[in-house]
Amino acid sequence: MSEVFESEVSTAIQAVVAASVICRSVQKTIADDAMEKKDRSPVTVADFASQAVICRALREVFPNDPIVGEEDSKELRTAENAPFRARILKEIQATGVEASEKEVLSWIDFGNHDGSADRFWTLDPIDGTKGFLRKEQFAVSLALIVDGTIQVAALACPNLQTRDTWDNAQGVVLSAVRGQGARMTPLDLLDVTPHTTQVSAIKSPLEARLCESVESGHTAHGWSGNVREQLGTTAEAVRIDSQAKYAVVAQGDAEVYLRLPTRKDYQEKIWDHAGGVLVVEESGGTVTDIDGKPLDFSQGSTLKNNRGVVVTNGLLHDDVLKAIAAAEE
């Protein structure tokens, strides 16, 4: 019998939706306005605000659950970043949440756990920050991991318009509990009856539709081109930022999402995958690394036992793994 996790999934959905409202409002007004992190990747006012409100919401309901979040407040606390801090506070207050700057910084740092606990949440407050800055796709991804297994996921894709989207509403939230299937609702109409998501039934490699990262630093585009050649599919891979790619596979608009390593030393972060992985698995799909091994979420904040990520509708998984091996550059 799978556990129910009713309160976990409803709290997670509400939290990612509340964060998405902030992210959307910032995305509309933001110029090319990001802080640079130590690894030179960008982080915006919205990444921090999103992490703050989600960690606060989780803490309220599950005070003992650690959170492994992408961001922390260290650089934010410097004198030169005072204007940035003030803007984060303003965005949070604009949604009706009463807060002080000190509280917001402490909420962000609820997300500082290293993932060594038996039960913890992992959070990417904005996945695909580069897409967010380009005013394209991004996601807010939250998952609960218990004894190394992802049990609950909530994945908001505020700019994703799916085949299935109600009245052309833009933005969806997908959620899943292990053993209970995956569901999708429009971000702005949470009261409607959710749709059950289901991966595509396509079996022929010739018909496979692929998606991959926009950024050539995040996935090997040349290698995936060779994979498509091996499979015999002529369609170009669709480039999408963030875990929105998992959402696209989960609801059957693509059969394959490839993340092929560009360098040997990069370890995938758990928050870049956990939410999306459960949503795809509960929609009937399969996720492994490029060697066909299951992703190992029991190793702290990274997937250090895995190389790359391969997401399919399940039916095409073996064909895709073979093509990746045959096409390795």
Ligand SMILES: Nc1ncnc2c1ncn2[C@@H]1O[C@H](COP(=O)(O)O)[C@@H](O)[C@H]1OP(=O)(O)O
């Ligand atoms: N070399 C890399 N290989 C794979 N993923 C990467 C690499 N560098 C950064 N990332 C991560 O890819 C994610 C975005 O994925 P996508 O390109 O599919 O939108 C980001 O969370 C980013 O992490 P970070 O935010 O720490 O920079």
Ligand SMILES: [Mg+2]
């Ligand atoms: Mg990310």
Ligand SMILES: [Mg+2]
């Ligand atoms: Mg992020």
Ligand SMILES: [Mg+2]
């Ligand atoms: Mg980032």
